[in-house]
Amino acid sequence: MKLVHQINLAFGIALVLVLVVAGFVLHYVLLDHLIGAQKEDLKAMSVEMTTSLKMEILPLESRAAKQGTMAMPVTPSKAGISAILTDKTGSIIAMSPSPLEMKRMQPLAAAVSSTEAKSAQKILDGFDKNYITVDQLTPQGKLTLYTPMSKIRMIEQALLKRLLIIFGTAGLAMFLFSLFITRKLIRPLIRLRDELAKVKERRFADVTFIKAGGEIGSVAASVYDMAKELNRFNHVQKQFFQNASHELKTPLMSISGYAEGIRDGVFEGDNVRKGLDIIMNESARLKKLVTEMTLLAKLDSEEDVFKDEEICVRELLTETVERLNPLLVKKGIILHTECGKLHAGTLRADRDKLLQAMLNVVSNAVRYARQHIYIHAETRDGRIVIRVSDDGPGIPEDLLPYLFHRFVKGKDGESGLGLAISRAIVERCGGLIRAGNARGGGAVISLQFPGAG
Incomplete structure (x- = not known):
């Protein structure tokens, strides 16, 4: 029925x-x-x-x-x-x-x-x-x-008959009104069913918004938002495979080309060594890319990939600076660290993976900074906030909404997986990561974590 x-x-x-x-x-x-x-x-x-x-x-x-x-x-x-x-x-x-x-x-x-x-x-x-x-x-x-x-x-029956006539008329009016209300409620549900059928058929872009009131309107809005998110995810997934195949194909072509040239005797003398160096570099790049893709897949699917422990924020930032110090010296960039307002100095997360997230964020700042990078850590409303900013050109406005997506990279980016990995790690720690531009110029990436208590 x-x-x-x-x-x-x-x-x-x-x-x-x-x-x-x-x-x-x-x-x-x-x-x-x-x-x-x-x-x-x-x-x-x-x-x-x-x-x-x-x-x-x-x-x-x-x-x-x-x-x-x-x-x-x-x-x-x-x-x-x-x-x-x-x-x-x-x-x-x-x-x-x-x-x-x-x-x-x-x-x-x-x-x-x-x-x-x-x-x-x-x-x-x-x-x-x-x-x-x-x-x-x-x-x-x-x-x-x-x-x-x-x-x-006789008097009671006469009054009761009149009341029953009134009740019958009111009941009929209420029944007709219920038919009208039912149709008004059911029509959006029928249309909503049709839109869900589109979702089932993976036609996410064809889903339209159903105007309705109350809880049905909330469900319709949720279905529409879900379809948009699924459509975006479907597009990102296709783009991911396209970008992944491109990123993997480039080093493989270099390795294959130089290997065939060395085998066929095309390269001689010092060129052979240069070809072997390129093969080694491209192999290392390919290994790094595969490792990042594997880590990203694990962060999205595996629950036991994280080791929850208490981390000192000051020590985490100190180790981040020490790891990147050779790169900072090489590029002549000065890194400023400020932790004066950091009252709650600990948080709970996987130390190694959170360190990797910080290294990805700060190394991204090193890539675009001109002379200075600033790391500011503080406690705000019971949460630990870490801001990493630079004096570079900033993030293009059209890139901001997709900055943490996979294989999305700027002009001088590498694989486009670093910030995507950082987002996955931060979110697994129960935190939030955001990106923007400072008023005076330069990129700003903020990380927020709940304190350890």
């Missing part, structure tokens, strides 16, 4: 259940309310009749003896309401209206049949559920007013 039908069916069942429960509740609430209101009216009427009975000077028996008849002093003022007056022994003295519909009643024995007396007694005892009764004590005994339930039920 389609989702739209499932939602509509569930909403319809829920609506029917709500209306049924509401109908039962309203039935009993209305019935109780009408019965309560009727009892209040009967109580007020019984008080009025009792007051009139108290004003009588002679008891009913003496008045009956004088007049030869028996009368109910006060008759109920509302149609459908009857009264029974009993003495202190529980015997019926009078009923109004009488069975003969006379205002002045004959003695009870002659006026009331045995069947009517039994019915009246059932009403008095409260056994007849077809009547609402109210009792009131009088000087003569007890006054009982009663009215049939049929009148209450």
Whole structure:
């Protein structure tokens, strides 16, 4: 069953259940309310009749003896309401209206049949559920007013029918509204399903953004961003293989060319040695490239490639400078290190790999710096921040978004894997690496790490 039908069916069942429960509740609430209101009216009427009975000077028996008849002093003022007056022994003295519909009643024995007396007694005892009764004590005994339930039920049913009509109309309107809302919710989901089918077919560039509200809109935005990232990753992966094949092919062609020339006797004398030197250099370059590619693959896939330990940041920076000192001297570059605001001096990471990341970043600065390189380390908001800047030309703006991607290199770059490896190492350490340009010129690469605590 389609989702739209499932939602509509569930909403319809829920609506029917709500209306049924509401109908039962309203039935009993209305019935109780009408019965309560009727009892209040009967109580007020019984008080009025009792007051009139108290004003009588002679008891009913003496008045009956004088007049030869028996009368109910006060008759109920509302149609459908009857009264029974009993003495202190529980015997019926009078009923109004009488069975003969006379205002002045004959003695009870002659006026009331045995069947009517039994019915009246059932009403008095409260056994007849077809009547609402109210009792009131009088000087003569007890006054009982009663009215049939049929009148209450007629009023209750009339009100309930009107309420059910209102409920039915509201329910129909709500059901139609639910159809509209369901369509509004389902349409984006159907379109989202189509876009996910494009992702499944690896047509990432064809995925479009679905406009929707609420959680569906958030999911649609996530799917669109995911498709963009997958498209970029797919493009980077293809570019990676192209660049990798190019980077590997260049030294292999040099090695193969010189090796064949030496074998065929093309090179003689000192040229043979020069050819062997080129083969050795290109082999070393090829080995370094393969090693970097292997390390990058391990950083992306293997979990146990890292050895977590506590590292002193000052010692890490000192070793970085010592490793690069020959290169700095050769190029005549001065490296300035400042760690004055470094309060939390330790972090947790793999020492050897983090050292390699620092060497890659600083050696990249050495490649482009004119005279000075600055390494500034400090603690900021509980995190350790290391900034490496130079006085070189800076990073081209079109290269900045892709600087840490594989095989992306500047004008004088080597393999294009150094900064990609640095990013992978820093992120595996739980840190962040960013690149930019200083206002006065020169590149700035910042590394942030959580402190060891």
